[in-house]
Amino acid sequence: MAKPPLSMTPTGWFQVAWSDEIAVGAVHRMKYFGQEMIxxxxxxxxxxxxxxxxxxLGAHLGFGGSVVGEVLQCPFHGWQWNQQGRNVCIPYEDRPNRGRRITTYPVVERNSSVYIWHDIDGREPFFDAPDVFASFEDGSSEADYYPQQRLFEQGHEMHPQYVLENGVDFAHFKYVHGxxxxxxxxxxDFDEPVSYVDFTITFEGDDGQRIEDVSSGVEAINGGLGIAVTxxxxxxxNRTISAITPVDDCxxxxxxxVYIGRTPGKETERAAARAEEFGLEVIRxxxxxxxxxxxxxYSDPPALAQSEYQGFTAIRQWALQFYPDGKGGSAAALKAAEAR
Structure with a gap:
């Protein structure tokens, strides 16, 4: 992949694990935004x-570090670090080292996922991570759905913004998804860091039908560049959650x-099996x-058809707020192309 002219250190909430991967007392290793993390x-x-x-002395706490109550103990010399990243105990000294601190990240657990707030300027979170149930304000909950089905793929040469731009790309549905x-x-609605995209769509019928006769669709909520729920x-x-998290510069x-809804009064093994099949189709x-x-x-400026300008201009302008330099994507170039 040609390296995109977009920063791979955007600001926002990004998934780094699933909650059930980290039991009480567990230490989980990962690498994101070019940083080794635990x-x-x-x-x-x-x-x-x-x-x-x-x-x-730089020991990696993910290799032998242990949870001791409410602190993490280094495997090398037993130094203990609290949940704010501060040293609270040096076992062979009378007092801790109060001058050193390990960088910690704001964390929320939502959608059975672990999200961290990433901002290279150290700012506090200025928007909330969306909830695949509560954010739609329809009274639904996880209990109304079959267990979550998951996809996890590592090391793709892609940028989170590609996924969000898919949300305004009406033309790809016919050619990619049939x-x-x-x-x-x-x-x-791209007025705030949390944006909203709704569309009418059908996967059934033929090309002779009219969109006015379609009675199905999707509502999407984008929590910055890192999380989208539908x-x-x-x-x-069905409800879906997509989460794209940069690992390094490329x-x-x-x-x-994906969650598939239960039908009250029809909680049969066959219904559960069909729900699993449909979930696998959504993942496919x-x-x-x-x-x-x-x-x-990443095409900048893209050669857009006239009907595509409004959506792509809006989402690329919206995305700028999540980049450290405010220049993550060239909205100016996009508008220049439209003028031509």
Missing amino acids: AWRADSGQLTVMNAYCEH TPINPIFTRH KSWGMID TSDVRFM QFRQDIHIWAHQR
Whole structure:
């Protein structure tokens, strides 16, 4: 993939694990944004994500580090670090080293996932990570759905913004996913860091039908560049969560989750099996997108058709706020292309 002219250190909430990967007392290793990181869960259940190296002599705390109550103990010399990354005990000294601190990250656990707030300028979170149920304000909960089905693929040469731009790309549905007609977008709301995109779509019928006769669609909520949640209506009830997290200057990890709704009074083994099959089909369709994104060149300015300008201009302008230099994508170039 041609390296995109987009920063791989954007600001926002990004998934680094699933909650059930980190049991009480566990230390979980990972690498994101070019940093070796660990996540550990204290006896109280509190989860901490921090950079991986002990500030004493640089031992990697993910290789032999141990949870002791509410602190993490280094395997090298027994130094203990609290949930704020501060040294609270040197076992062979009378007092801790109060001058050194391991970088920690704001953490939320939502959607059965672990999200960290990443901002290279050290700012506090200025928007919330969306919830695949509560954010749609329809009274739904995880209990209304079959267990979450997951996809996890590592090391793809792709940028999180590619995935978000898919949300305004009406033309790809017919050619990538085989929809009989192009969907129609009914909402583009990019006024805040959390944005909203709704569209009418069908996967059934033929190309002779009219979009006005379609009674199904998707509502999407984008929590910055890192998380998108969707709700489908008028078709098999499903919710999805996509989370793309940069690993280094070229690659990202991809996580995708789907929930299929239960039908009250029809909780049979056959219904559960069909729900699993449909979930796998949703994941298959997402893999179709990944195959494109992972080999894509970021086109700036893109050669857009007239009907595409509004959506792509809006989302690329919206995305600028998440880049350290405010220049993550050239919206000016996009507008110049439109003028031509």
